[in-house]
Every structure is written in C-alpha cells, then in structure tokens.
Amino acid sequence: MKVLRIALVTALAISATGCSILETPGEQEKGKRVVSKISLQEAAEKADAIMLSTMSSVQPMLNWVHDGSTDGGCGDYTIDGKTTGSVTRRAAVMTIVSEARRGSLLGVIERHWKKQGYTITSMNASKEFPAINARTPEDFRMSVLVGGKGQFFFSIVTPCFIESEVAPPKTSANGTPFEGSKVPDPSVHSDFWSANTPIPSPSP
Incomplete structure (x- = not known):
C-alpha cells in the first residue's frame, strides 16, 4: 500500500510524557481484531x-482540515487467507483554542464519545x-x-480488514487545505474558543 505520509500528530503524541497513543497498523492485540470481510x-x-x-x-463550530492519511499492512494476520491492512485518518484544528478553554473542548469531545457508546481507554492530564x-x-x-501552540489533533485507527486501495477522505472539512507536509499553526480566531477566560459555569 502507498503510505501518503506520517503526520505531525504522531511525533507530538510520542513526546507527550505518559500519553498512550493509538496502535499503528499491525500492532493491535489479536483479541482485539475484528473478523470481518469488509474492505x-x-x-x-x-x-x-x-x-x-x-467534529x-x-x-x-471548529475550523478543521484533513491531515495525512496512512495505510499499511497487518503483518501475517489474514482473513480467509487474504492479506489485511489498517488505515489511520487524521485531522487538525485550525481554530485558535486558548489555554483557558482547551479543557472545556476536551470535555466536549469526551462526552460525545461516551454518548456514542465508545470506551475511554486512557487520558493524559x-x-x-x-x-x-x-x-x-x-x-x-x-x-x-x-499539541504545540494548543493545536488540537485527531487520529482514528481502523482494525485490520481485508486489504484494498484506499481513497482520500470524501467527507468535507471546513478549513482551507494546506500545502506541503507540515500542518500550519492554528490561525482562525473564534470569539468563543479563542477567548482567554474560562467558560462560565452554568447557574444552579
């Protein structure tokens, strides 16, 4: 498979002490693999x-862009004798999120994931x-x-499925796509997320 490129978020995640990052293709535990014939x-x-x-x-609403997508093989793991692979999708937020409001944004994301029935596996405070x-x-x-300058990076890694060609994301981001291999620093001001004061607690 063609590896499009390795995104900045991977390096940032590794540098974050105590942060548990997602598995790269081929590193998933055998008991966690999903036996499925989808491509x-x-x-x-x-x-x-x-x-x-x-998002x-x-x-x-946040201003965000698709970051580099990477796909790769899952080693010797096969489904019905067919080679398998995994895809990593990434996105970067271009909205300037102030230090005072980063925790609130993380909270919004955590609550959304829980509401969808997803399991929070680890947190880095x-x-x-x-x-x-x-x-x-x-x-x-x-x-x-x-990451750096308070920029939010998202990553989603699929389980191992039957290998196939993988097209770029068709979903529409609302930010301006960037050129080159480096994700630009956040530059879009938001009256809400860029404010330098904490979000007021709701009245009792």
Whole structure:
C-alpha cells in the first residue's frame, strides 16, 4: 500500500510524557481484531464518519482540515487467507483554542464519545500535551491530542480488514487545505474558543 505520509500528530503524541497513543497498523492485540470481510476502503469510510461526527459535535463550530492519511499492512494476520491492512485518518484544528478553554473542548469531545457508546481507554492530564484515547465497540481507536501552540489533533485507527486501495477522505472539512507536509499553526480566531477566560459555569 502507498503510505501518503506520517503526520505531525504522531511525533507530538510520542513526546507527550505518559500519553498512550493509538496502535499503528499491525500492532493491535489479536483479541482485539475484528473478523470481518469488509474492505479497507469501507473501514476508512467508517473512520471518516466517526471523525466528521466528532467534529460536528463541537459548538461553536471548529475550523478543521484533513491531515495525512496512512495505510499499511497487518503483518501475517489474514482473513480467509487474504492479506489485511489498517488505515489511520487524521485531522487538525485550525481554530485558535486558548489555554483557558482547551479543557472545556476536551470535555466536549469526551462526552460525545461516551454518548456514542465508545470506551475511554486512557487520558493524559498533562498541562502541556493533554490527550484522550478511546475506542468503539468495533475497535476503531480514536485519539485527540493538544499539541504545540494548543493545536488540537485527531487520529482514528481502523482494525485490520481485508486489504484494498484506499481513497482520500470524501467527507468535507471546513478549513482551507494546506500545502506541503507540515500542518500550519492554528490561525482562525473564534470569539468563543479563542477567548482567554474560562467558560462560565452554568447557574444552579
């Protein structure tokens, strides 16, 4: 399979001390693999739907872009004798999220994932690089990580499915696609998410 490129979020996740990152293709535990005959393309589309649902759950709306998509093999693991692979979909938020409101945004994402029936597998409360990892009942693995300059990065790794060609995401991001291999710093101001004051607690 063609590897499009490795996104910045991977390096950021590794540098975040104590942060549990998602498995890369081929690293999933045998007991967690989902025996299914769907193609890797169909799995990627499921990951895209999860990504879009997650982004759409945030109000006011975030400005975000698709980041690099990576696909690769799952080693010797096969389904009906067929080679398998896994896809990683990524997205980066271009909205400037202030330090005062990053925790609130993480909370919105955590609550959405729980509402969907996803399991929160780990959390990193690091002040510099907080992160949340989760998984679906079908074992799609999600991660949200706050990286440099408070930029939010999302990653979704599919389980191992029958290998196939994988097209870029068809879901529409609402940010301007970037050129080159480096994700630009967040640059879109939001009256809500960029405010330098904590979100007021609701009145009792």
